[in-house]
Amino acid sequence: MSITIDGKECTFQPGQTVYEVARENGIYIPVLCHQEQLKPVGACRVCVVEVEKARSLIASCAMPAEKGMVVWTNTDRVKTSRRLSVELLMTQGHHNCITCESSGDCVLQNLGYSLGVEHPRFPEPTEIKAIEDGNEMIARDMNKCVLCGLCVRACNEIQVNQVLDFSGRGPTASVGPAFGVLYENSECVFCGECVRVCPVGALFEKQGRFQGRAGDLEKVRTTCVYCGVGCQMDLNIKDGRIVKVTTPRSDAPPPNGGSLCIKGRFGYDFIDHPDRLTSPMIRVDGELREASWDEAVAYVADKLTKIRTKHGSDAIAGLASARCTNEENYLFQKFFRAVIGTNNIDHCARL
């Protein structure tokens, strides 16, 4: 079965939306309130397209493709509507890009730029809401919220934590935990899925604030250091420091598909804690004193040699680590077996 998009014949599978078919065929349709893991709601109207014989413009993210459909993604009618939607979204709150953490990685900013919306026709609201940054993980700037509902859907459909929802109507509508309480006073478990999906600067990593944003940050893909799930994540680096942890909004690899938990997303800052050990130390007269690597390595090697000579290889034991790499664990057991000559190696697999 096929549909025609911008004059190109595109085949589709039943159940695919017009947006998905277009994307598969390399035809760009902008979206804001839609992400691949979530059920489409067609709320923001940014993805509208013109379908021949349809009465009105339709939201392509929510419209299932039907055999023989003829779709136009970029007509004047579409562009006028899309621009109006973006103007309304831009004047829904205060979108101050100068200090916004999402600048450079903001769906609304990209839309406004690509459509050339320099001065929206509508006034901004007069009220400026205070930024909520009372917890160490997730900060909220509700001045920038466009009520796309992605955070609500991510919390309920991806993480199934059932904490966030809409409340209020019309101009008082908002998103957040029940009864308007702060995140830290709600049932929120700080997985940060809402931050991941937020297309604007309304939800962001508290500890990363003013530490660097898209363009300043180098992303290094790695595996989480905590539990055995092995979530893939991107360390965001600036000036040799981890500024925040992110995961891609789309096309995220297995096993986690972009989801993390509080430890993965917000538990990285131990790495530059002042307690980090920076020098080898040898105990002298009951006190640990700094030593050079040469001294420390010689001390260990000499002691091991003496103990092995006097008591045999099996008087020496090693505990490897469920936290170290395969390469390190491999070398550790090779050291004990091939160099020391004992099988006394274990680690805390049981603990």
Add this chain to the structure above:
Amino acid sequence: MTNSIADIEEADCFLITGTNTTENHPVIATFVKRAVTQRGAKLILADPRNIDLARFATVWLRQKPGTDIAWINGMMHVIIEEGLADEAFISERTENFDAVKDVVKKYTPEYVETITGIPAEDLRKAARLYGQADAAAILYAMGITQHITGTDNVKSCANLAMITGNIGRPGTGVNPLRGQNNVQGACDMGCLPGTLPAYKKVTEAAERKICEEVWGVALPDKPGLTIPKIMEGARKGTVKALYVMGENPLMSDPDITHVEDALSKLDLLVVQDIFLNETAEFAHVVLPTAAWAEKEGTFTNTERRVQRIRKAVDAPGQALTDWDIIARIANRLGADWNYAEAREIMDEINKTTPSYGGITYDRIEKIGLQWPCLNPEHPGSPILHSVAFTRGKGLFSPCEHIPPAEEPDATYPFILTTGRILYQYHTATMSRRSRGLTSRTPEVFVEMNPADAQRLDISQGEKLKISSRRGSIEVFAEVNDRCDEGVVFIPFHFSEAAVNRITNPVFDPVANIPEYKVCAVNIEKAA
């Protein structure tokens, strides 16, 4: 895991036991919660605590801690009685079924209720759900293994999967959720006293051969000591030197007072870590290492997927990678190791570890591969045992219920069970140095039932003294409905009230795993 994480999407029914998944493997829990709420999959939860997953459970079996063999045997009893066993699978793929059939005969739901406290009807319901599902997956963690019957508990899970043919297909399996980022890899790499890389037995000459050839030395053939035996050896003076890389036995091992005694008797204790942990208090030498974001390498996750870690920032001061330190000490002792980078160690792992034979950095640049992956063309193995088991036929192992080593009595009337919480991690050397994580749980606590609290006149947040035959610790009362009456829970993350001062140092005879999930304690107000 016999199966893959993504595979959870395919299950019609889950049996989740001994894992507080939403707290300890939160991202895997999201797969389960989605399957239940969005796809109508059934969830059987067997857990003594009212954990978050209980909200999502089709049936929640609240067993008394330490009675897992009994309820699993009970499920098999019902499955056989009601004709839900997969006869074809049993006859084609397994052996020794009759022995299990004989043993479970007496485990009627009514008999099981007297041992476990699980209402007979709930057990029947659970057995039917599991037995009738097209694809049912068992997920478990330390709640199954940390018992003196840990090995038999796992065998019971395997029995249950085999009796219903729930293994080797998508959405099925016996799936242990591994607790640490690379506990799977550390085992795979041979950091166990009886096995070389890829679980080759040290006692078998033929199995030692690959490593002996690649390493160019003859290897010891006597199995080494497990952690509890190492500590015992240190206490007795037969173990003189201990080299600890990235571990903290003074927090993680049972009966810490005895561990202190053991460590203080060593002639040499080397602690190699990123922080001066509790164990380092006894160290003769402390070696600073690079953390995970400061080095290259691989971790193997719970579904056997080997994945890259990459250097993103520099290590502080003079800290070196663990592999570099080991190589320096080895070379000082006469080895001639010349690894220039982690990748070269993986090249050697490819040669000595058949299950990792085809896992190279180039192949896992974007997405990791699941072992066994035998050669550069092998696609990896998302599901194990699909055609045959490792030993050929799946072996049914009859298991009888054995009570925990220590049960409550008049002096120690409560059952203490221990574990992790969402906001901290293991011995907490890292997580308690994270601002966000620490802000959520600054203090150690004991979870206890409101009825128990009322009886003992204990109020929320009150400081309590928890004592066992090994010693006592002071913690704050967290009164809620998570624990049943007579059961309390304390997380093991907090050094100022290290719960392993009071846990029972008794072990599963095969796996040597300590019985952290059950010991007897007394509760009183702190002076």
